[in-house]
Amino acid sequence: MAAPFPTCYLNGDYLPLSEARISPLDRGFLFGDGAYEVMPVYAGRPFRLQAHCARLTRSLAELRMGDPLSHEQWRSVFATLIERGGGGDQYLYWQVTRGAEPQRCHAPLPEIPRTVFAFSAPWPVVARATLEQGLACVTAADTRWARCDIKSTALLANVLLRQLAVDAAAAETILLRDGQLTDASASAVHVVIAGEVRTPPNSPAILPSTTRTVVEELAARAAVPCRAAAVSEHELRGAEEIWLSAATREVQPVTRLDDRPVGDGRPGPLWRRIDAAFQQWKIELRAQPW
Numbered sequence: 001m002a003a004p005f006p007t008c009y010l011n012g013d014y015l016p017l018s019e020a021r022i023s024p025l026d027r028g029f030l031f032g033d034g035a036y037e038v039m040p041v042y043a044g045r046p047f048r049l050q051a052h053c054a055r056l057t058r059s060l061a062e063l064r065m066g067d068p069l070s071h072e073q074w075r076s077v078f079a080t081l082i083e084r085g086g087g088g089d090q091y092l093y094w095q096v097t098r099g100a101e102p103q104r105c106h107a108p109l110p111e112i113p114r115t116v117f118a119f120s121a122p123w124p125v126v127a128r129a130t131l132e133q134g135l136a137c138v139t140a141a142d143t144r145w146a147r148c149d150i151k152s153t154a155l156l157a158n159v160l161l162r163q164l165a166v167d168a169a170a171a172e173t174i175l176l177r178d179g180q181l182t183d184a185s186a187s188a189v190h191v192v193i194a195g196e197v198r199t200p201p202n203s204p205a206i207l208p209s210t211t212r213t214v215v216e217e218l219a220a221r222a223a224v225p226c227r228a229a230a231v232s233e234h235e236l237r238g239a240e241e242i243w244l245s246a247a248t249r250e251v252q253p254v255t256r257l258d259d260r261p262v263g264d265g266r267p268g269p270l271w272r273r274i275d276a277a278f279q280q281w282k283i284e285l286r287a288q289p290w
Contacts, residue, residue: 001248004093004121005085009077011116014084026115028097030104032154034115035059036095038247039078041120043286044087046078051210059151060096068096068114081120091248094118095153124248131275134255134267135171135244139236140164142175142182142205149204161185172244174236174257177205181231184244188212189231190251192241192270197226211245218277224270241268251275 008017027033037056040047053074057067069077078092099112144157162185165173173185181189181200188209190199197219202208219226236242240263242254251274253267 001124002122004119005081005090007081007084008117008119009081009094011113014080017119020117022115022117023100025102025104026097026100027110028095028115028153031106032152032156033063034095034097034153035063035065035151036093036153037151039092040123040247040250041078041082041088041090041092042282043089044082045286045288045290046082046092047282047285048210048214049075049078049290051213055151055208055210056094056096062147062150063098063152064109065096065098065114068116077118078120081118085120085122089123090120091123092118092120097153126250126252130171130252131267134253134262134265136169136256136259137172137174137184137242137244137254138165138168138170138258139174139176139233142177144175147204148183148207149202151207158185170256171252172254174242174254176233176236179233181233181236182206187244187246187249188215190215190243190245191231191236191239192243192268193231193235193239195225195240195270197224197243197270197274198229198231198235199226200231201228209245211247211250214278214281215243215245215251215274218274218281221281222273222277224273239263241271243271243274250278 006016007014008020010020037052039052053071060067095117097115099114101110101112161173174189175182182205190197200206216226242262243251245251253271255262255265
């Protein structure tokens, strides 16, 4: 991904990203004690703003924190960052940590000022080869913690799992737990079985992806059968199609899994229908206020 735009937001101020500073005693720095969000921006318009803000509020509540900004305050921050980034297609990253206290202490959880940070960055352009040839992925045991439904900044397990894909010259690591599909290291996974799109049901083992809900809505719009259902490792390996979805991926086809072809080894017809619906929907949304 490209480097972020030069201006960031930190604790009420807009300043050069190169000058942003936090305390080394910030609990986000020491413990990963915080939550974050990533949101696409198309033609200067945030995508699924309310859903992303609601998920952050939920994640913070699960961490026993209130959201320090209202949705309208976040909206103002985003509008400023988008404008200073030149508008157009971008993505927004924002996070809240519990804040900095005078000592390093696991508990009790302190009531201190939160650290609030946000930036925007250029939209990552997908290589044409990705859409024409699809992605290669590997599988691995899901070694993340037991509360994957919280979008926590504590992402070491995800980082190490993604590195497995890098080591194998692949794009992503698809995760299995007790013989069942969960997520990928930084994506939701959709599997086509007998002409039907299946995605594992939300649970503490799965992040409730906002892009996943977009896929479900687009499937209904495109008359593609789709439901939340468990997917076994055997079903994953025999799938007709596999897709990844995430904020900065949209929906991308997987054509090789553990160095074996998925289906006929090419992006499948249902993915093409969903991708076309996604691109058309983006065009429609650009004309709508946010």
